Amino acid sequence: MVLFAHPRFEHSVVNNAMVVMEKQLSFITFQDLYESYPDFNIDVKREQELLLAHDVIIWQHPFYWYSCPPLLKQWIDLVLEFNWAYGPNGDALKEKYILNVVTTGGAREAYQTDGRNRFTINQMLAPFDQTATLCKMVYLPPFAVQGTHRLQPNELAIKVEEYKALLNFLSIETSPLKTLLHLEIINDHFIQPK
Amino acid sequence: MGNGFLIQAMVYLSAAIICVPVAKKLGMGSVLGYLIAGIVVGPFLLGFIGEEGEDIMHFAEFGVVMMLFLIGLELEPKKLWKIRKLILGTGLSQVLVTTFAVFAISLVLGMNWQASLAIGMSLAMSSTAIVLQSMKEKNLMQSSAGRSSFAILLFQDIAVIPILAILPLLAIHTINADAAVSHSILDGLPGWLQTLALLGAITSIIVAGRFGISPLLRIVAKSRIRELFTASALLIVTGIAFLMGMVGLSPALGTFLAGVILANSEFRHELESDIEPFKGLLLGLFFMAVGASINFQLIAEKPFVIATLTLGIILLKASIIFTIGRFSKLSHDQNMIMSISLSQVGEFAFVTISFIGQLDILNREDTELMMAVTAMSMSITPVLILLNEKYVLPHLGTKKIDERPADAIDEKNKIIIAGFSHFGSTLGRFLRANGVNATILDHDSDRVDLLRKMGFKVFYGDATRVDLLESAGAREANILISAIDSHETNLVLVETIQKHFPNLQLMVRTKNRFDAYELMNKEVKHIYREHLESSVRMGVDVLKKLGFRSYTVQRAAQHFIGYDEAAMQELHKLWHDTNLYISAARKQIEIQEELLNNDFAQKPSFNDHAWDSDEMKRVFAGK
Numbered sequence: 001m002v003l004f005a006h007p008r009f010e011h012s013v014v015n016n017a018m019v020v021m022e023k024q025l026s027f028i029t030f031q032d033l034y035e036s037y038p039d040f041n042i043d044v045k046r047e048q049e050l051l052l053a054h055d056v057i058i059w060q061h062p063f064y065w066y067s068c069p070p071l072l073k074q075w076i077d078l079v080l081e082f083n084w085a086y087g088p089n090g091d092a093l094k095e096k097y098i099l100n101v102v103t104t105g106g107a108r109e110a111y112q113t114d115g116r117n118r119f120t121i122n123q124m125l126a127p128f129d130q131t132a133t134l135c136k137m138v139y140l141p142p143f144a145v146q147g148t149h150r151l152q153p154n155e156l157a158i159k160v161e162e163y164k165a166l167l168n169f170l171s172i173e174t175s176p177l178k179t180l181l182h183l184e185i186i187n188d189h190f191i192q193p194k
Numbered sequence: 195m196g197n198g199f200l201i202q203a204m205v206y207l208s209a210a211i212i213c214v215p216v217a218k219k220l221g222m223g224s225v226l227g228y229l230i231a232g233i234v235v236g237p238f239l240l241g242f243i244g245e246e247g248e249d250i251m252h253f254a255e256f257g258v259v260m261m262l263f264l265i266g267l268e269l270e271p272k273k274l275w276k277i278r279k280l281i282l283g284t285g286l287s288q289v290l291v292t293t294f295a296v297f298a299i300s301l302v303l304g305m306n307w308q309a310s311l312a313i314g315m316s317l318a319m320s321s322t323a324i325v326l327q328s329m330k331e332k333n334l335m336q337s338s339a340g341r342s343s344f345a346i347l348l349f350q351d352i353a354v355i356p357i358l359a360i361l362p363l364l365a366i367h368t369i370n371a372d373a374a375v376s377h378s379i380l381d382g383l384p385g386w387l388q389t390l391a392l393l394g395a396i397t398s399i400i401v402a403g404r405f406g407i408s409p410l411l412r413i414v415a416k417s418r419i420r421e422l423f424t425a426s427a428l429l430i431v432t433g434i435a436f437l438m439g440m441v442g443l444s445p446a447l448g449t450f451l452a453g454v455i456l457a458n459s460e461f462r463h464e465l466e467s468d469i470e471p472f473k474g475l476l477l478g479l480f481f482m483a484v485g486a487s488i489n490f491q492l493i494a495e496k497p498f499v500i501a502t503l504t505l506g507i508i509l510l511k512a513s514i515i516f517t518i519g520r521f522s523k524l525s526h527d528q529n530m531i532m533s534i535s536l537s538q539v540g541e542f543a544f545v546t547i548s549f550i551g552q553l554d555i556l557n558r559e560d561t562e563l564m565m566a567v568t569a570m571s572m573s574i575t576p577v578l579i580l581l582n583e584k585y586v587l588p589h590l591g592t593k594k595i596d597e598r599p600a601d602a603i604d605e606k607n608k609i610i611i612a613g614f615s616h617f618g619s620t621l622g623r624f625l626r627a628n629g630v631n632a633t634i635l636d637h638d639s640d641r642v643d644l645l646r647k648m649g650f651k652v653f654y655g656d657a658t659r660v661d662l663l664e665s666a667g668a669r670e671a672n673i674l675i676s677a678i679d680s681h682e683t684n685l686v687l688v689e690t691i692q693k694h695f696p697n698l699q700l701m702v703r704t705k706n707r708f709d710a711y712e713l714m715n716k717e718v719k720h721i722y723r724e725h726l727e728s729s730v731r732m733g734v735d736v737l738k739k740l741g742f743r744s745y746t747v748q749r750a751a752q753h754f755i756g757y758d759e760a761a762m763q764e765l766h767k768l769w770h771d772t773n774l775y776i777s778a779a780r781k782q783i784e785i786q787e788e789l790l791n792n793d794f795a796q797k798p799s800f801n802d803h804a805w806d807s808d809e810m811k812r813v814f815a816g817k
Contacts, residue, residue, distance in 0.1 A: 039752060041753075077805060083813065
């Protein structure tokens, strides 16, 4: 299931291309959070039922201020309830897989310890990593489309293909996923042959 | 009113009532239905109608005049100005090229040049009535074919003026000419005075349209007598037609002009729906008269000549128009629609050809022949349009019709708001602030005035009338918003829409839950109780004044509204099952009680545990 959070989706070329592709894949449940809950009034019951029905969860969002847009944080706050997702009896999400799919304006080089942003992208995603871990989920390295400000249409098409390959991979097999845990970003495993 | 009139009326009306629905069922369009009806009752088949067919045709031509008025109403001056190049370019070239081609062919066939030129000019015209009626019926007016065809037809209407002036000059025996032409009061006057009178007539239409008609209609509307409004609408059309006829201009052109000027008026929709039935009847009569006037005896005598001439002229006109269409970059399918539609000889030829006959430019036999060819070509057009649509267009990618340019002649708004009181106007303002302009209908002429002064586009009329909804574009629109105050009117409107425009999405305002239940009984899906949001919002502010935190109350309000909507669905069943006319009042109290009980049991506002760590503390303290 893709949980998509973008407050200004209609202006995002990159996310549009990705979402168009995602919606064509029949094995994906696509949830547009800003479309479902414009008033931030999240239907917790419904969201929990959806979570239970899926094995792999994707948080897809732009990387605003090195984090997610507020509605996704609201979703985390409200849906991952005590004694449901975590806590002594909170085993609902146990051993499900989860990852962030993010778009960043800055290039990959900027997200390095010696780059402008001083941290790598998965360092900055530590809160998500720990949230998932607390819920006993397997947190996979992020898939990142970076340097979106300068992305050319052909480069974007390649990224979308890589993402599609990842989604196909996730739909079939989950056990080899653990071999990917060491990657900085999961993209590296899905670079398409030219 | 003699029996003769009644019998005739009966014959025409029953022929139409029988033939037109059958034709429509068979997918042929109403024009063909009327034509066939005319042929059936005409002198050569059943013989119910004798030679008076032509007189009736002249009378029924008034339908064309009304149609042009209606078309004018849909065309604001600004939009007309936008298509001026189209009118001049395609219109002028079509008339000139066709006239010249027919002229040349006639010369080759051995006619003298006067007759050739006269025939050329007559045959260049197409039938406004057939073309526009067919296109409107098929919703093609806004397609590029529709707009180009309209431009050509409009130019032809203008071209009538010089053609009528030239014809007498072609007369071989000048003595007859005067007798035939003197249908205008201006004939005795010197040229410059005639021109002045023409300009005067046009100016007076413009001035009257701008400053005279609207105030008049406003006074009439205030009287709230419906038929008086209809009478004024008819008076406007007949008055202008008479004025134009007096100075020798085409009445159709005059009413078209008046229509354009009134296109900005708030009474536009009301005028449209008042004139529409008259136009429809007269046009039907006109088509039947054309059918009845076909001289089958002549056709039987010279089948080959008439067939060759008819098909020849259709082919010639169609190919000239197709070539012009290529130059104005129409796509092939649009071009085919236009060429086939405009390929006939128009009703105007009946006038000019008989005129030519009177002037002795053409001998009697040839005149009759040309009349027959004209009638035949008009009757064949609907068939050709049908064939084109069924067998040719599917191969040319008809789908493109949908891609109309942004400045289409009359882009119907996708949303209609019925009722523009406080509720409707707030809604309308919000939509407009987001770039969505709705067509607005309101029945209070004082409010219409006021809102227009403030720059809104509001039209005057009763929104439950099918014809008004139709002219407001209910067929093309996506959503109809009913912001009407009266519950009874709302119910009528809902029924009307569901019956006549089943594809239109309905969004309805209601006063309270009991009115909402009745709408739910009618399967309306989008119902908005006008008090719900504002009363809860007021409650939010009360709680805030009592010291509650804003966000907590905000969430409580969201929950409460959600809970209330769900409760409405639930309690609707209760309402549904009862004989509500007997016990409505008691039932209302019962439901109120049920609601209050539910509130107490479910506490919809206070079971919000978001960001609540009490449970966590309890669990860990218990460990």
